[in-house]
Amino acid sequence: MEFIYDFSKILLATCRDVLPIIILIVSFQLLVLRQQIPHLRRLIVGGVYVVIGLALFLAGLEKALFPLGNIMATQLSDPAFIYGAGEVVTQADWKAYGWVYLFAAMIGFATTIAEPSLIAVAFKASEVSAGTIK
Structure with a gap:
């Protein structure tokens, strides 16, 4: 249940991050080029897939890669690792x-x-x- 809650937060954050890009592209298409968006339904479905894929990618990073990097950085910079155990630095x-x-x-x-x-x-x-x- 915790994963669903975390994933929903990541999904909302991803939507918030992608929204300015979508607004820019749509407004450029409609206001500058003055053309309708071709294949609108396919574009929306593809956009939803992209946002879900980005959210899954970020969830994977937060669950696996970021904790691993944190552990590695903590271990590599630990004074006991650098100077040896038992030495006060x-x-x-x-x-x-x-x-x-x-x-x-x-x-x-x-x-x-x-x-x-x-x-x-x-x-x-x-x-x-x-x-x-x-």
Whole structure:
């Protein structure tokens, strides 16, 4: 029951976040281009699916990834981990946190490795849209 309550809060927050984008696109279509929205029903159904998908994605992040990151950050920055158990630390030296820097560098490296696949996705999007999306 708690998941349903949390998910409903996330769903409402997602709707609130997506609403300005929808207002901007609809007002541009109607006021600037002065054209009706083509395939309105399909567009609404797709929009509902997108909002639900975003809410599920965010719920998954909050239930799995964010707590994991919090635990990892707490463990990596714990003075007992850095200086050893049983040692009292009054002032921590920033150089002693090399583990945190190594972890951040590994995350950055993994992101860099993933970048070519994102470029491939962008290339496909450009190809499918006949060059409209770059």
